Amino acid sequence: MANSEKSQLTVYNTLTRKKELFEPINPPFVGMYVCGPTVYGDAHLGHAKSYVSFDVVLRYLRYLGYQVRYVQNITDVGHLVGDGDEGEDKLAKKARLEQTDPMQIAEKYTYTYFRDMDALNVLRPDIAPRATGHIPEQIEMIETLIEKGHAYNVDGNVYFDVSSDEDYGKLSGRNLEDAESGTRVVTASDKRNPADFALWKKADDEHLMKWNSPWGVGYPGWHIECSAMSTKYLGDSFDIHGGGLENQFPHHECEIAQSECAHDSQFVKYWMHNNMVTRDGQKMGKSLGNAVNLEELFTGNHETLSRAWDPQVVRFFLLQSHYRSTTDLSEEALEASETGLKNLHSMINTIEKAVPGSGEDYDIEAFRADFEEAMNDDFNSAQGIAVLFEHLKAIRKQITEGNAPANLNPVKIFMHSVAEEVLGIWPKGGESGNGKLTGELVELLIEIRKEARTNKDFALSDKIRDDLKELGVQLMDGKEGTTFEID
Secondary structure (H helix, E strand, O other): OOOHHHOOOEEEEOOOOEEEEOOOOEOOEEEEEEOOOEOOOOOEHHHHHHHHHHHHHHHHHHHOOOEEEEEEOEEOOOOEOOOOOOOOEHHHHHHHHHOOOHHHHHHHHHHHHHHHHHHOOOOOOOEOOEHHHHHHHHHHHHHHHHHOOOEEEEOOEEEEOHHHOOOOOOOOOOOHHHHHHOOOOOOOOOOOOOOOEEEEEEOOOOOOOOEOOOOOOEEEOOOHHHHHHHHHHHOOOEEEEEEEHHHHHHHHHHHHHHHHHHHOOOOEEEEEEEOOEEEOOEEOOHHHOOOOEHHHHHHOOOOOOOOOOOHHHHHHHHHOOOOOOOEEEOHHHHHHHHHHHHHHHHHHHHHHHOOOOOEOOOOHHHHHHHHHHHHHEOOOHHHHHHHHHHHHHHHHHHHHOOOOEOOHHHHHHHHHHHHHHHOOOOOOOOOOOOOOOOHHHHHHHHHHHHHHHHOOOHHHHHHHHHHHHHOOEEEEEEOOEEEEEEO
């Protein structure tokens, strides 16, 4: 593991529009928040692009030695179809179509979301707070904004007054006039300013998801939930806030405004945004008939797909482009990724099966330096994969030529840390079903067995040898110690 204090990790900060050296607020701790899904439908490839990208960010930060608390919310409050302050509730609309309750819709699609993320080998967040479980925190934050003169109540509707925040627009680069002209829905007549956004909306009798508040029965606006939940679990100021590029405005812009006005401190140090997924060069959309959700992709159950695609191939495909680049989905691209992943896994399996030889030690430090140089450049997973291929080819060449490196076991350990712990593209059990069994674990068992034999506990020694043999690991005792071979 690298020393985080010596890391030269640079991050492209959307807020400053440049790459910056990553320096956490309170090292070695890192607080990271990523906007989670609004659970009114199945997750699609755009979701996968975002959450696979930030999964690698999380994994690499931990590889560098940082202690990361990763928070990703679940939006189970029905926000409006236009993502504005007027219109139809997304969850209520879906509930009506499926003839069920909005909370049942939320539960159903929360389950399918995590199911699909698990299939993509995306690590679960440390905390996955639900908006419905944090209504008191949202109300408290709105009350603070009213007290400080940044929000106003009009007959049960509470709006943030954007004119009260001189920094409004600093993330997206939009000024107040741009925000006014860029409103996507008809402006509510009770607003002081067209660009003001809702913190709390009054609910009518037919609205299903509603709560009591100091301003009457209603429900929270789109943006307040992320501010309330992120600061609850990460503090008023934290390190990284991530999400899709489409959330930069208005969602993240409004988060900054309400959070910094409520707490009088910088909300987030580094803002990270992933780019979108296109389909054969076109933007993906249901109206175009080219949108594919993840379950359809994994099962092939979509009229535009010729076959099913392994989730690991999809993950590898996504990581072959930088998170800030557009990713274009085509079956030709997936086929290329499938071939590339098979080649990678073949090299991994060859190296895993090999035993240390008399060949020259492989330069692990060069391997490490090349990989970290790639990843330190704003989490460049595409270049990181290229480095992995380059070094594994060289290691395999030594093995196939009969000159396996003498330090092959440490090489295996580092290979595992890169391919699995950082990139998450390790073979599923390997060819013999024990891809997860690294040289490090076997070496540990060999040490325990050695101690048992020293203590004349031959029963334990034999059990370790026999149990490993059942798992496909052959121990060989020699004059210079015990070596092993994975079948």
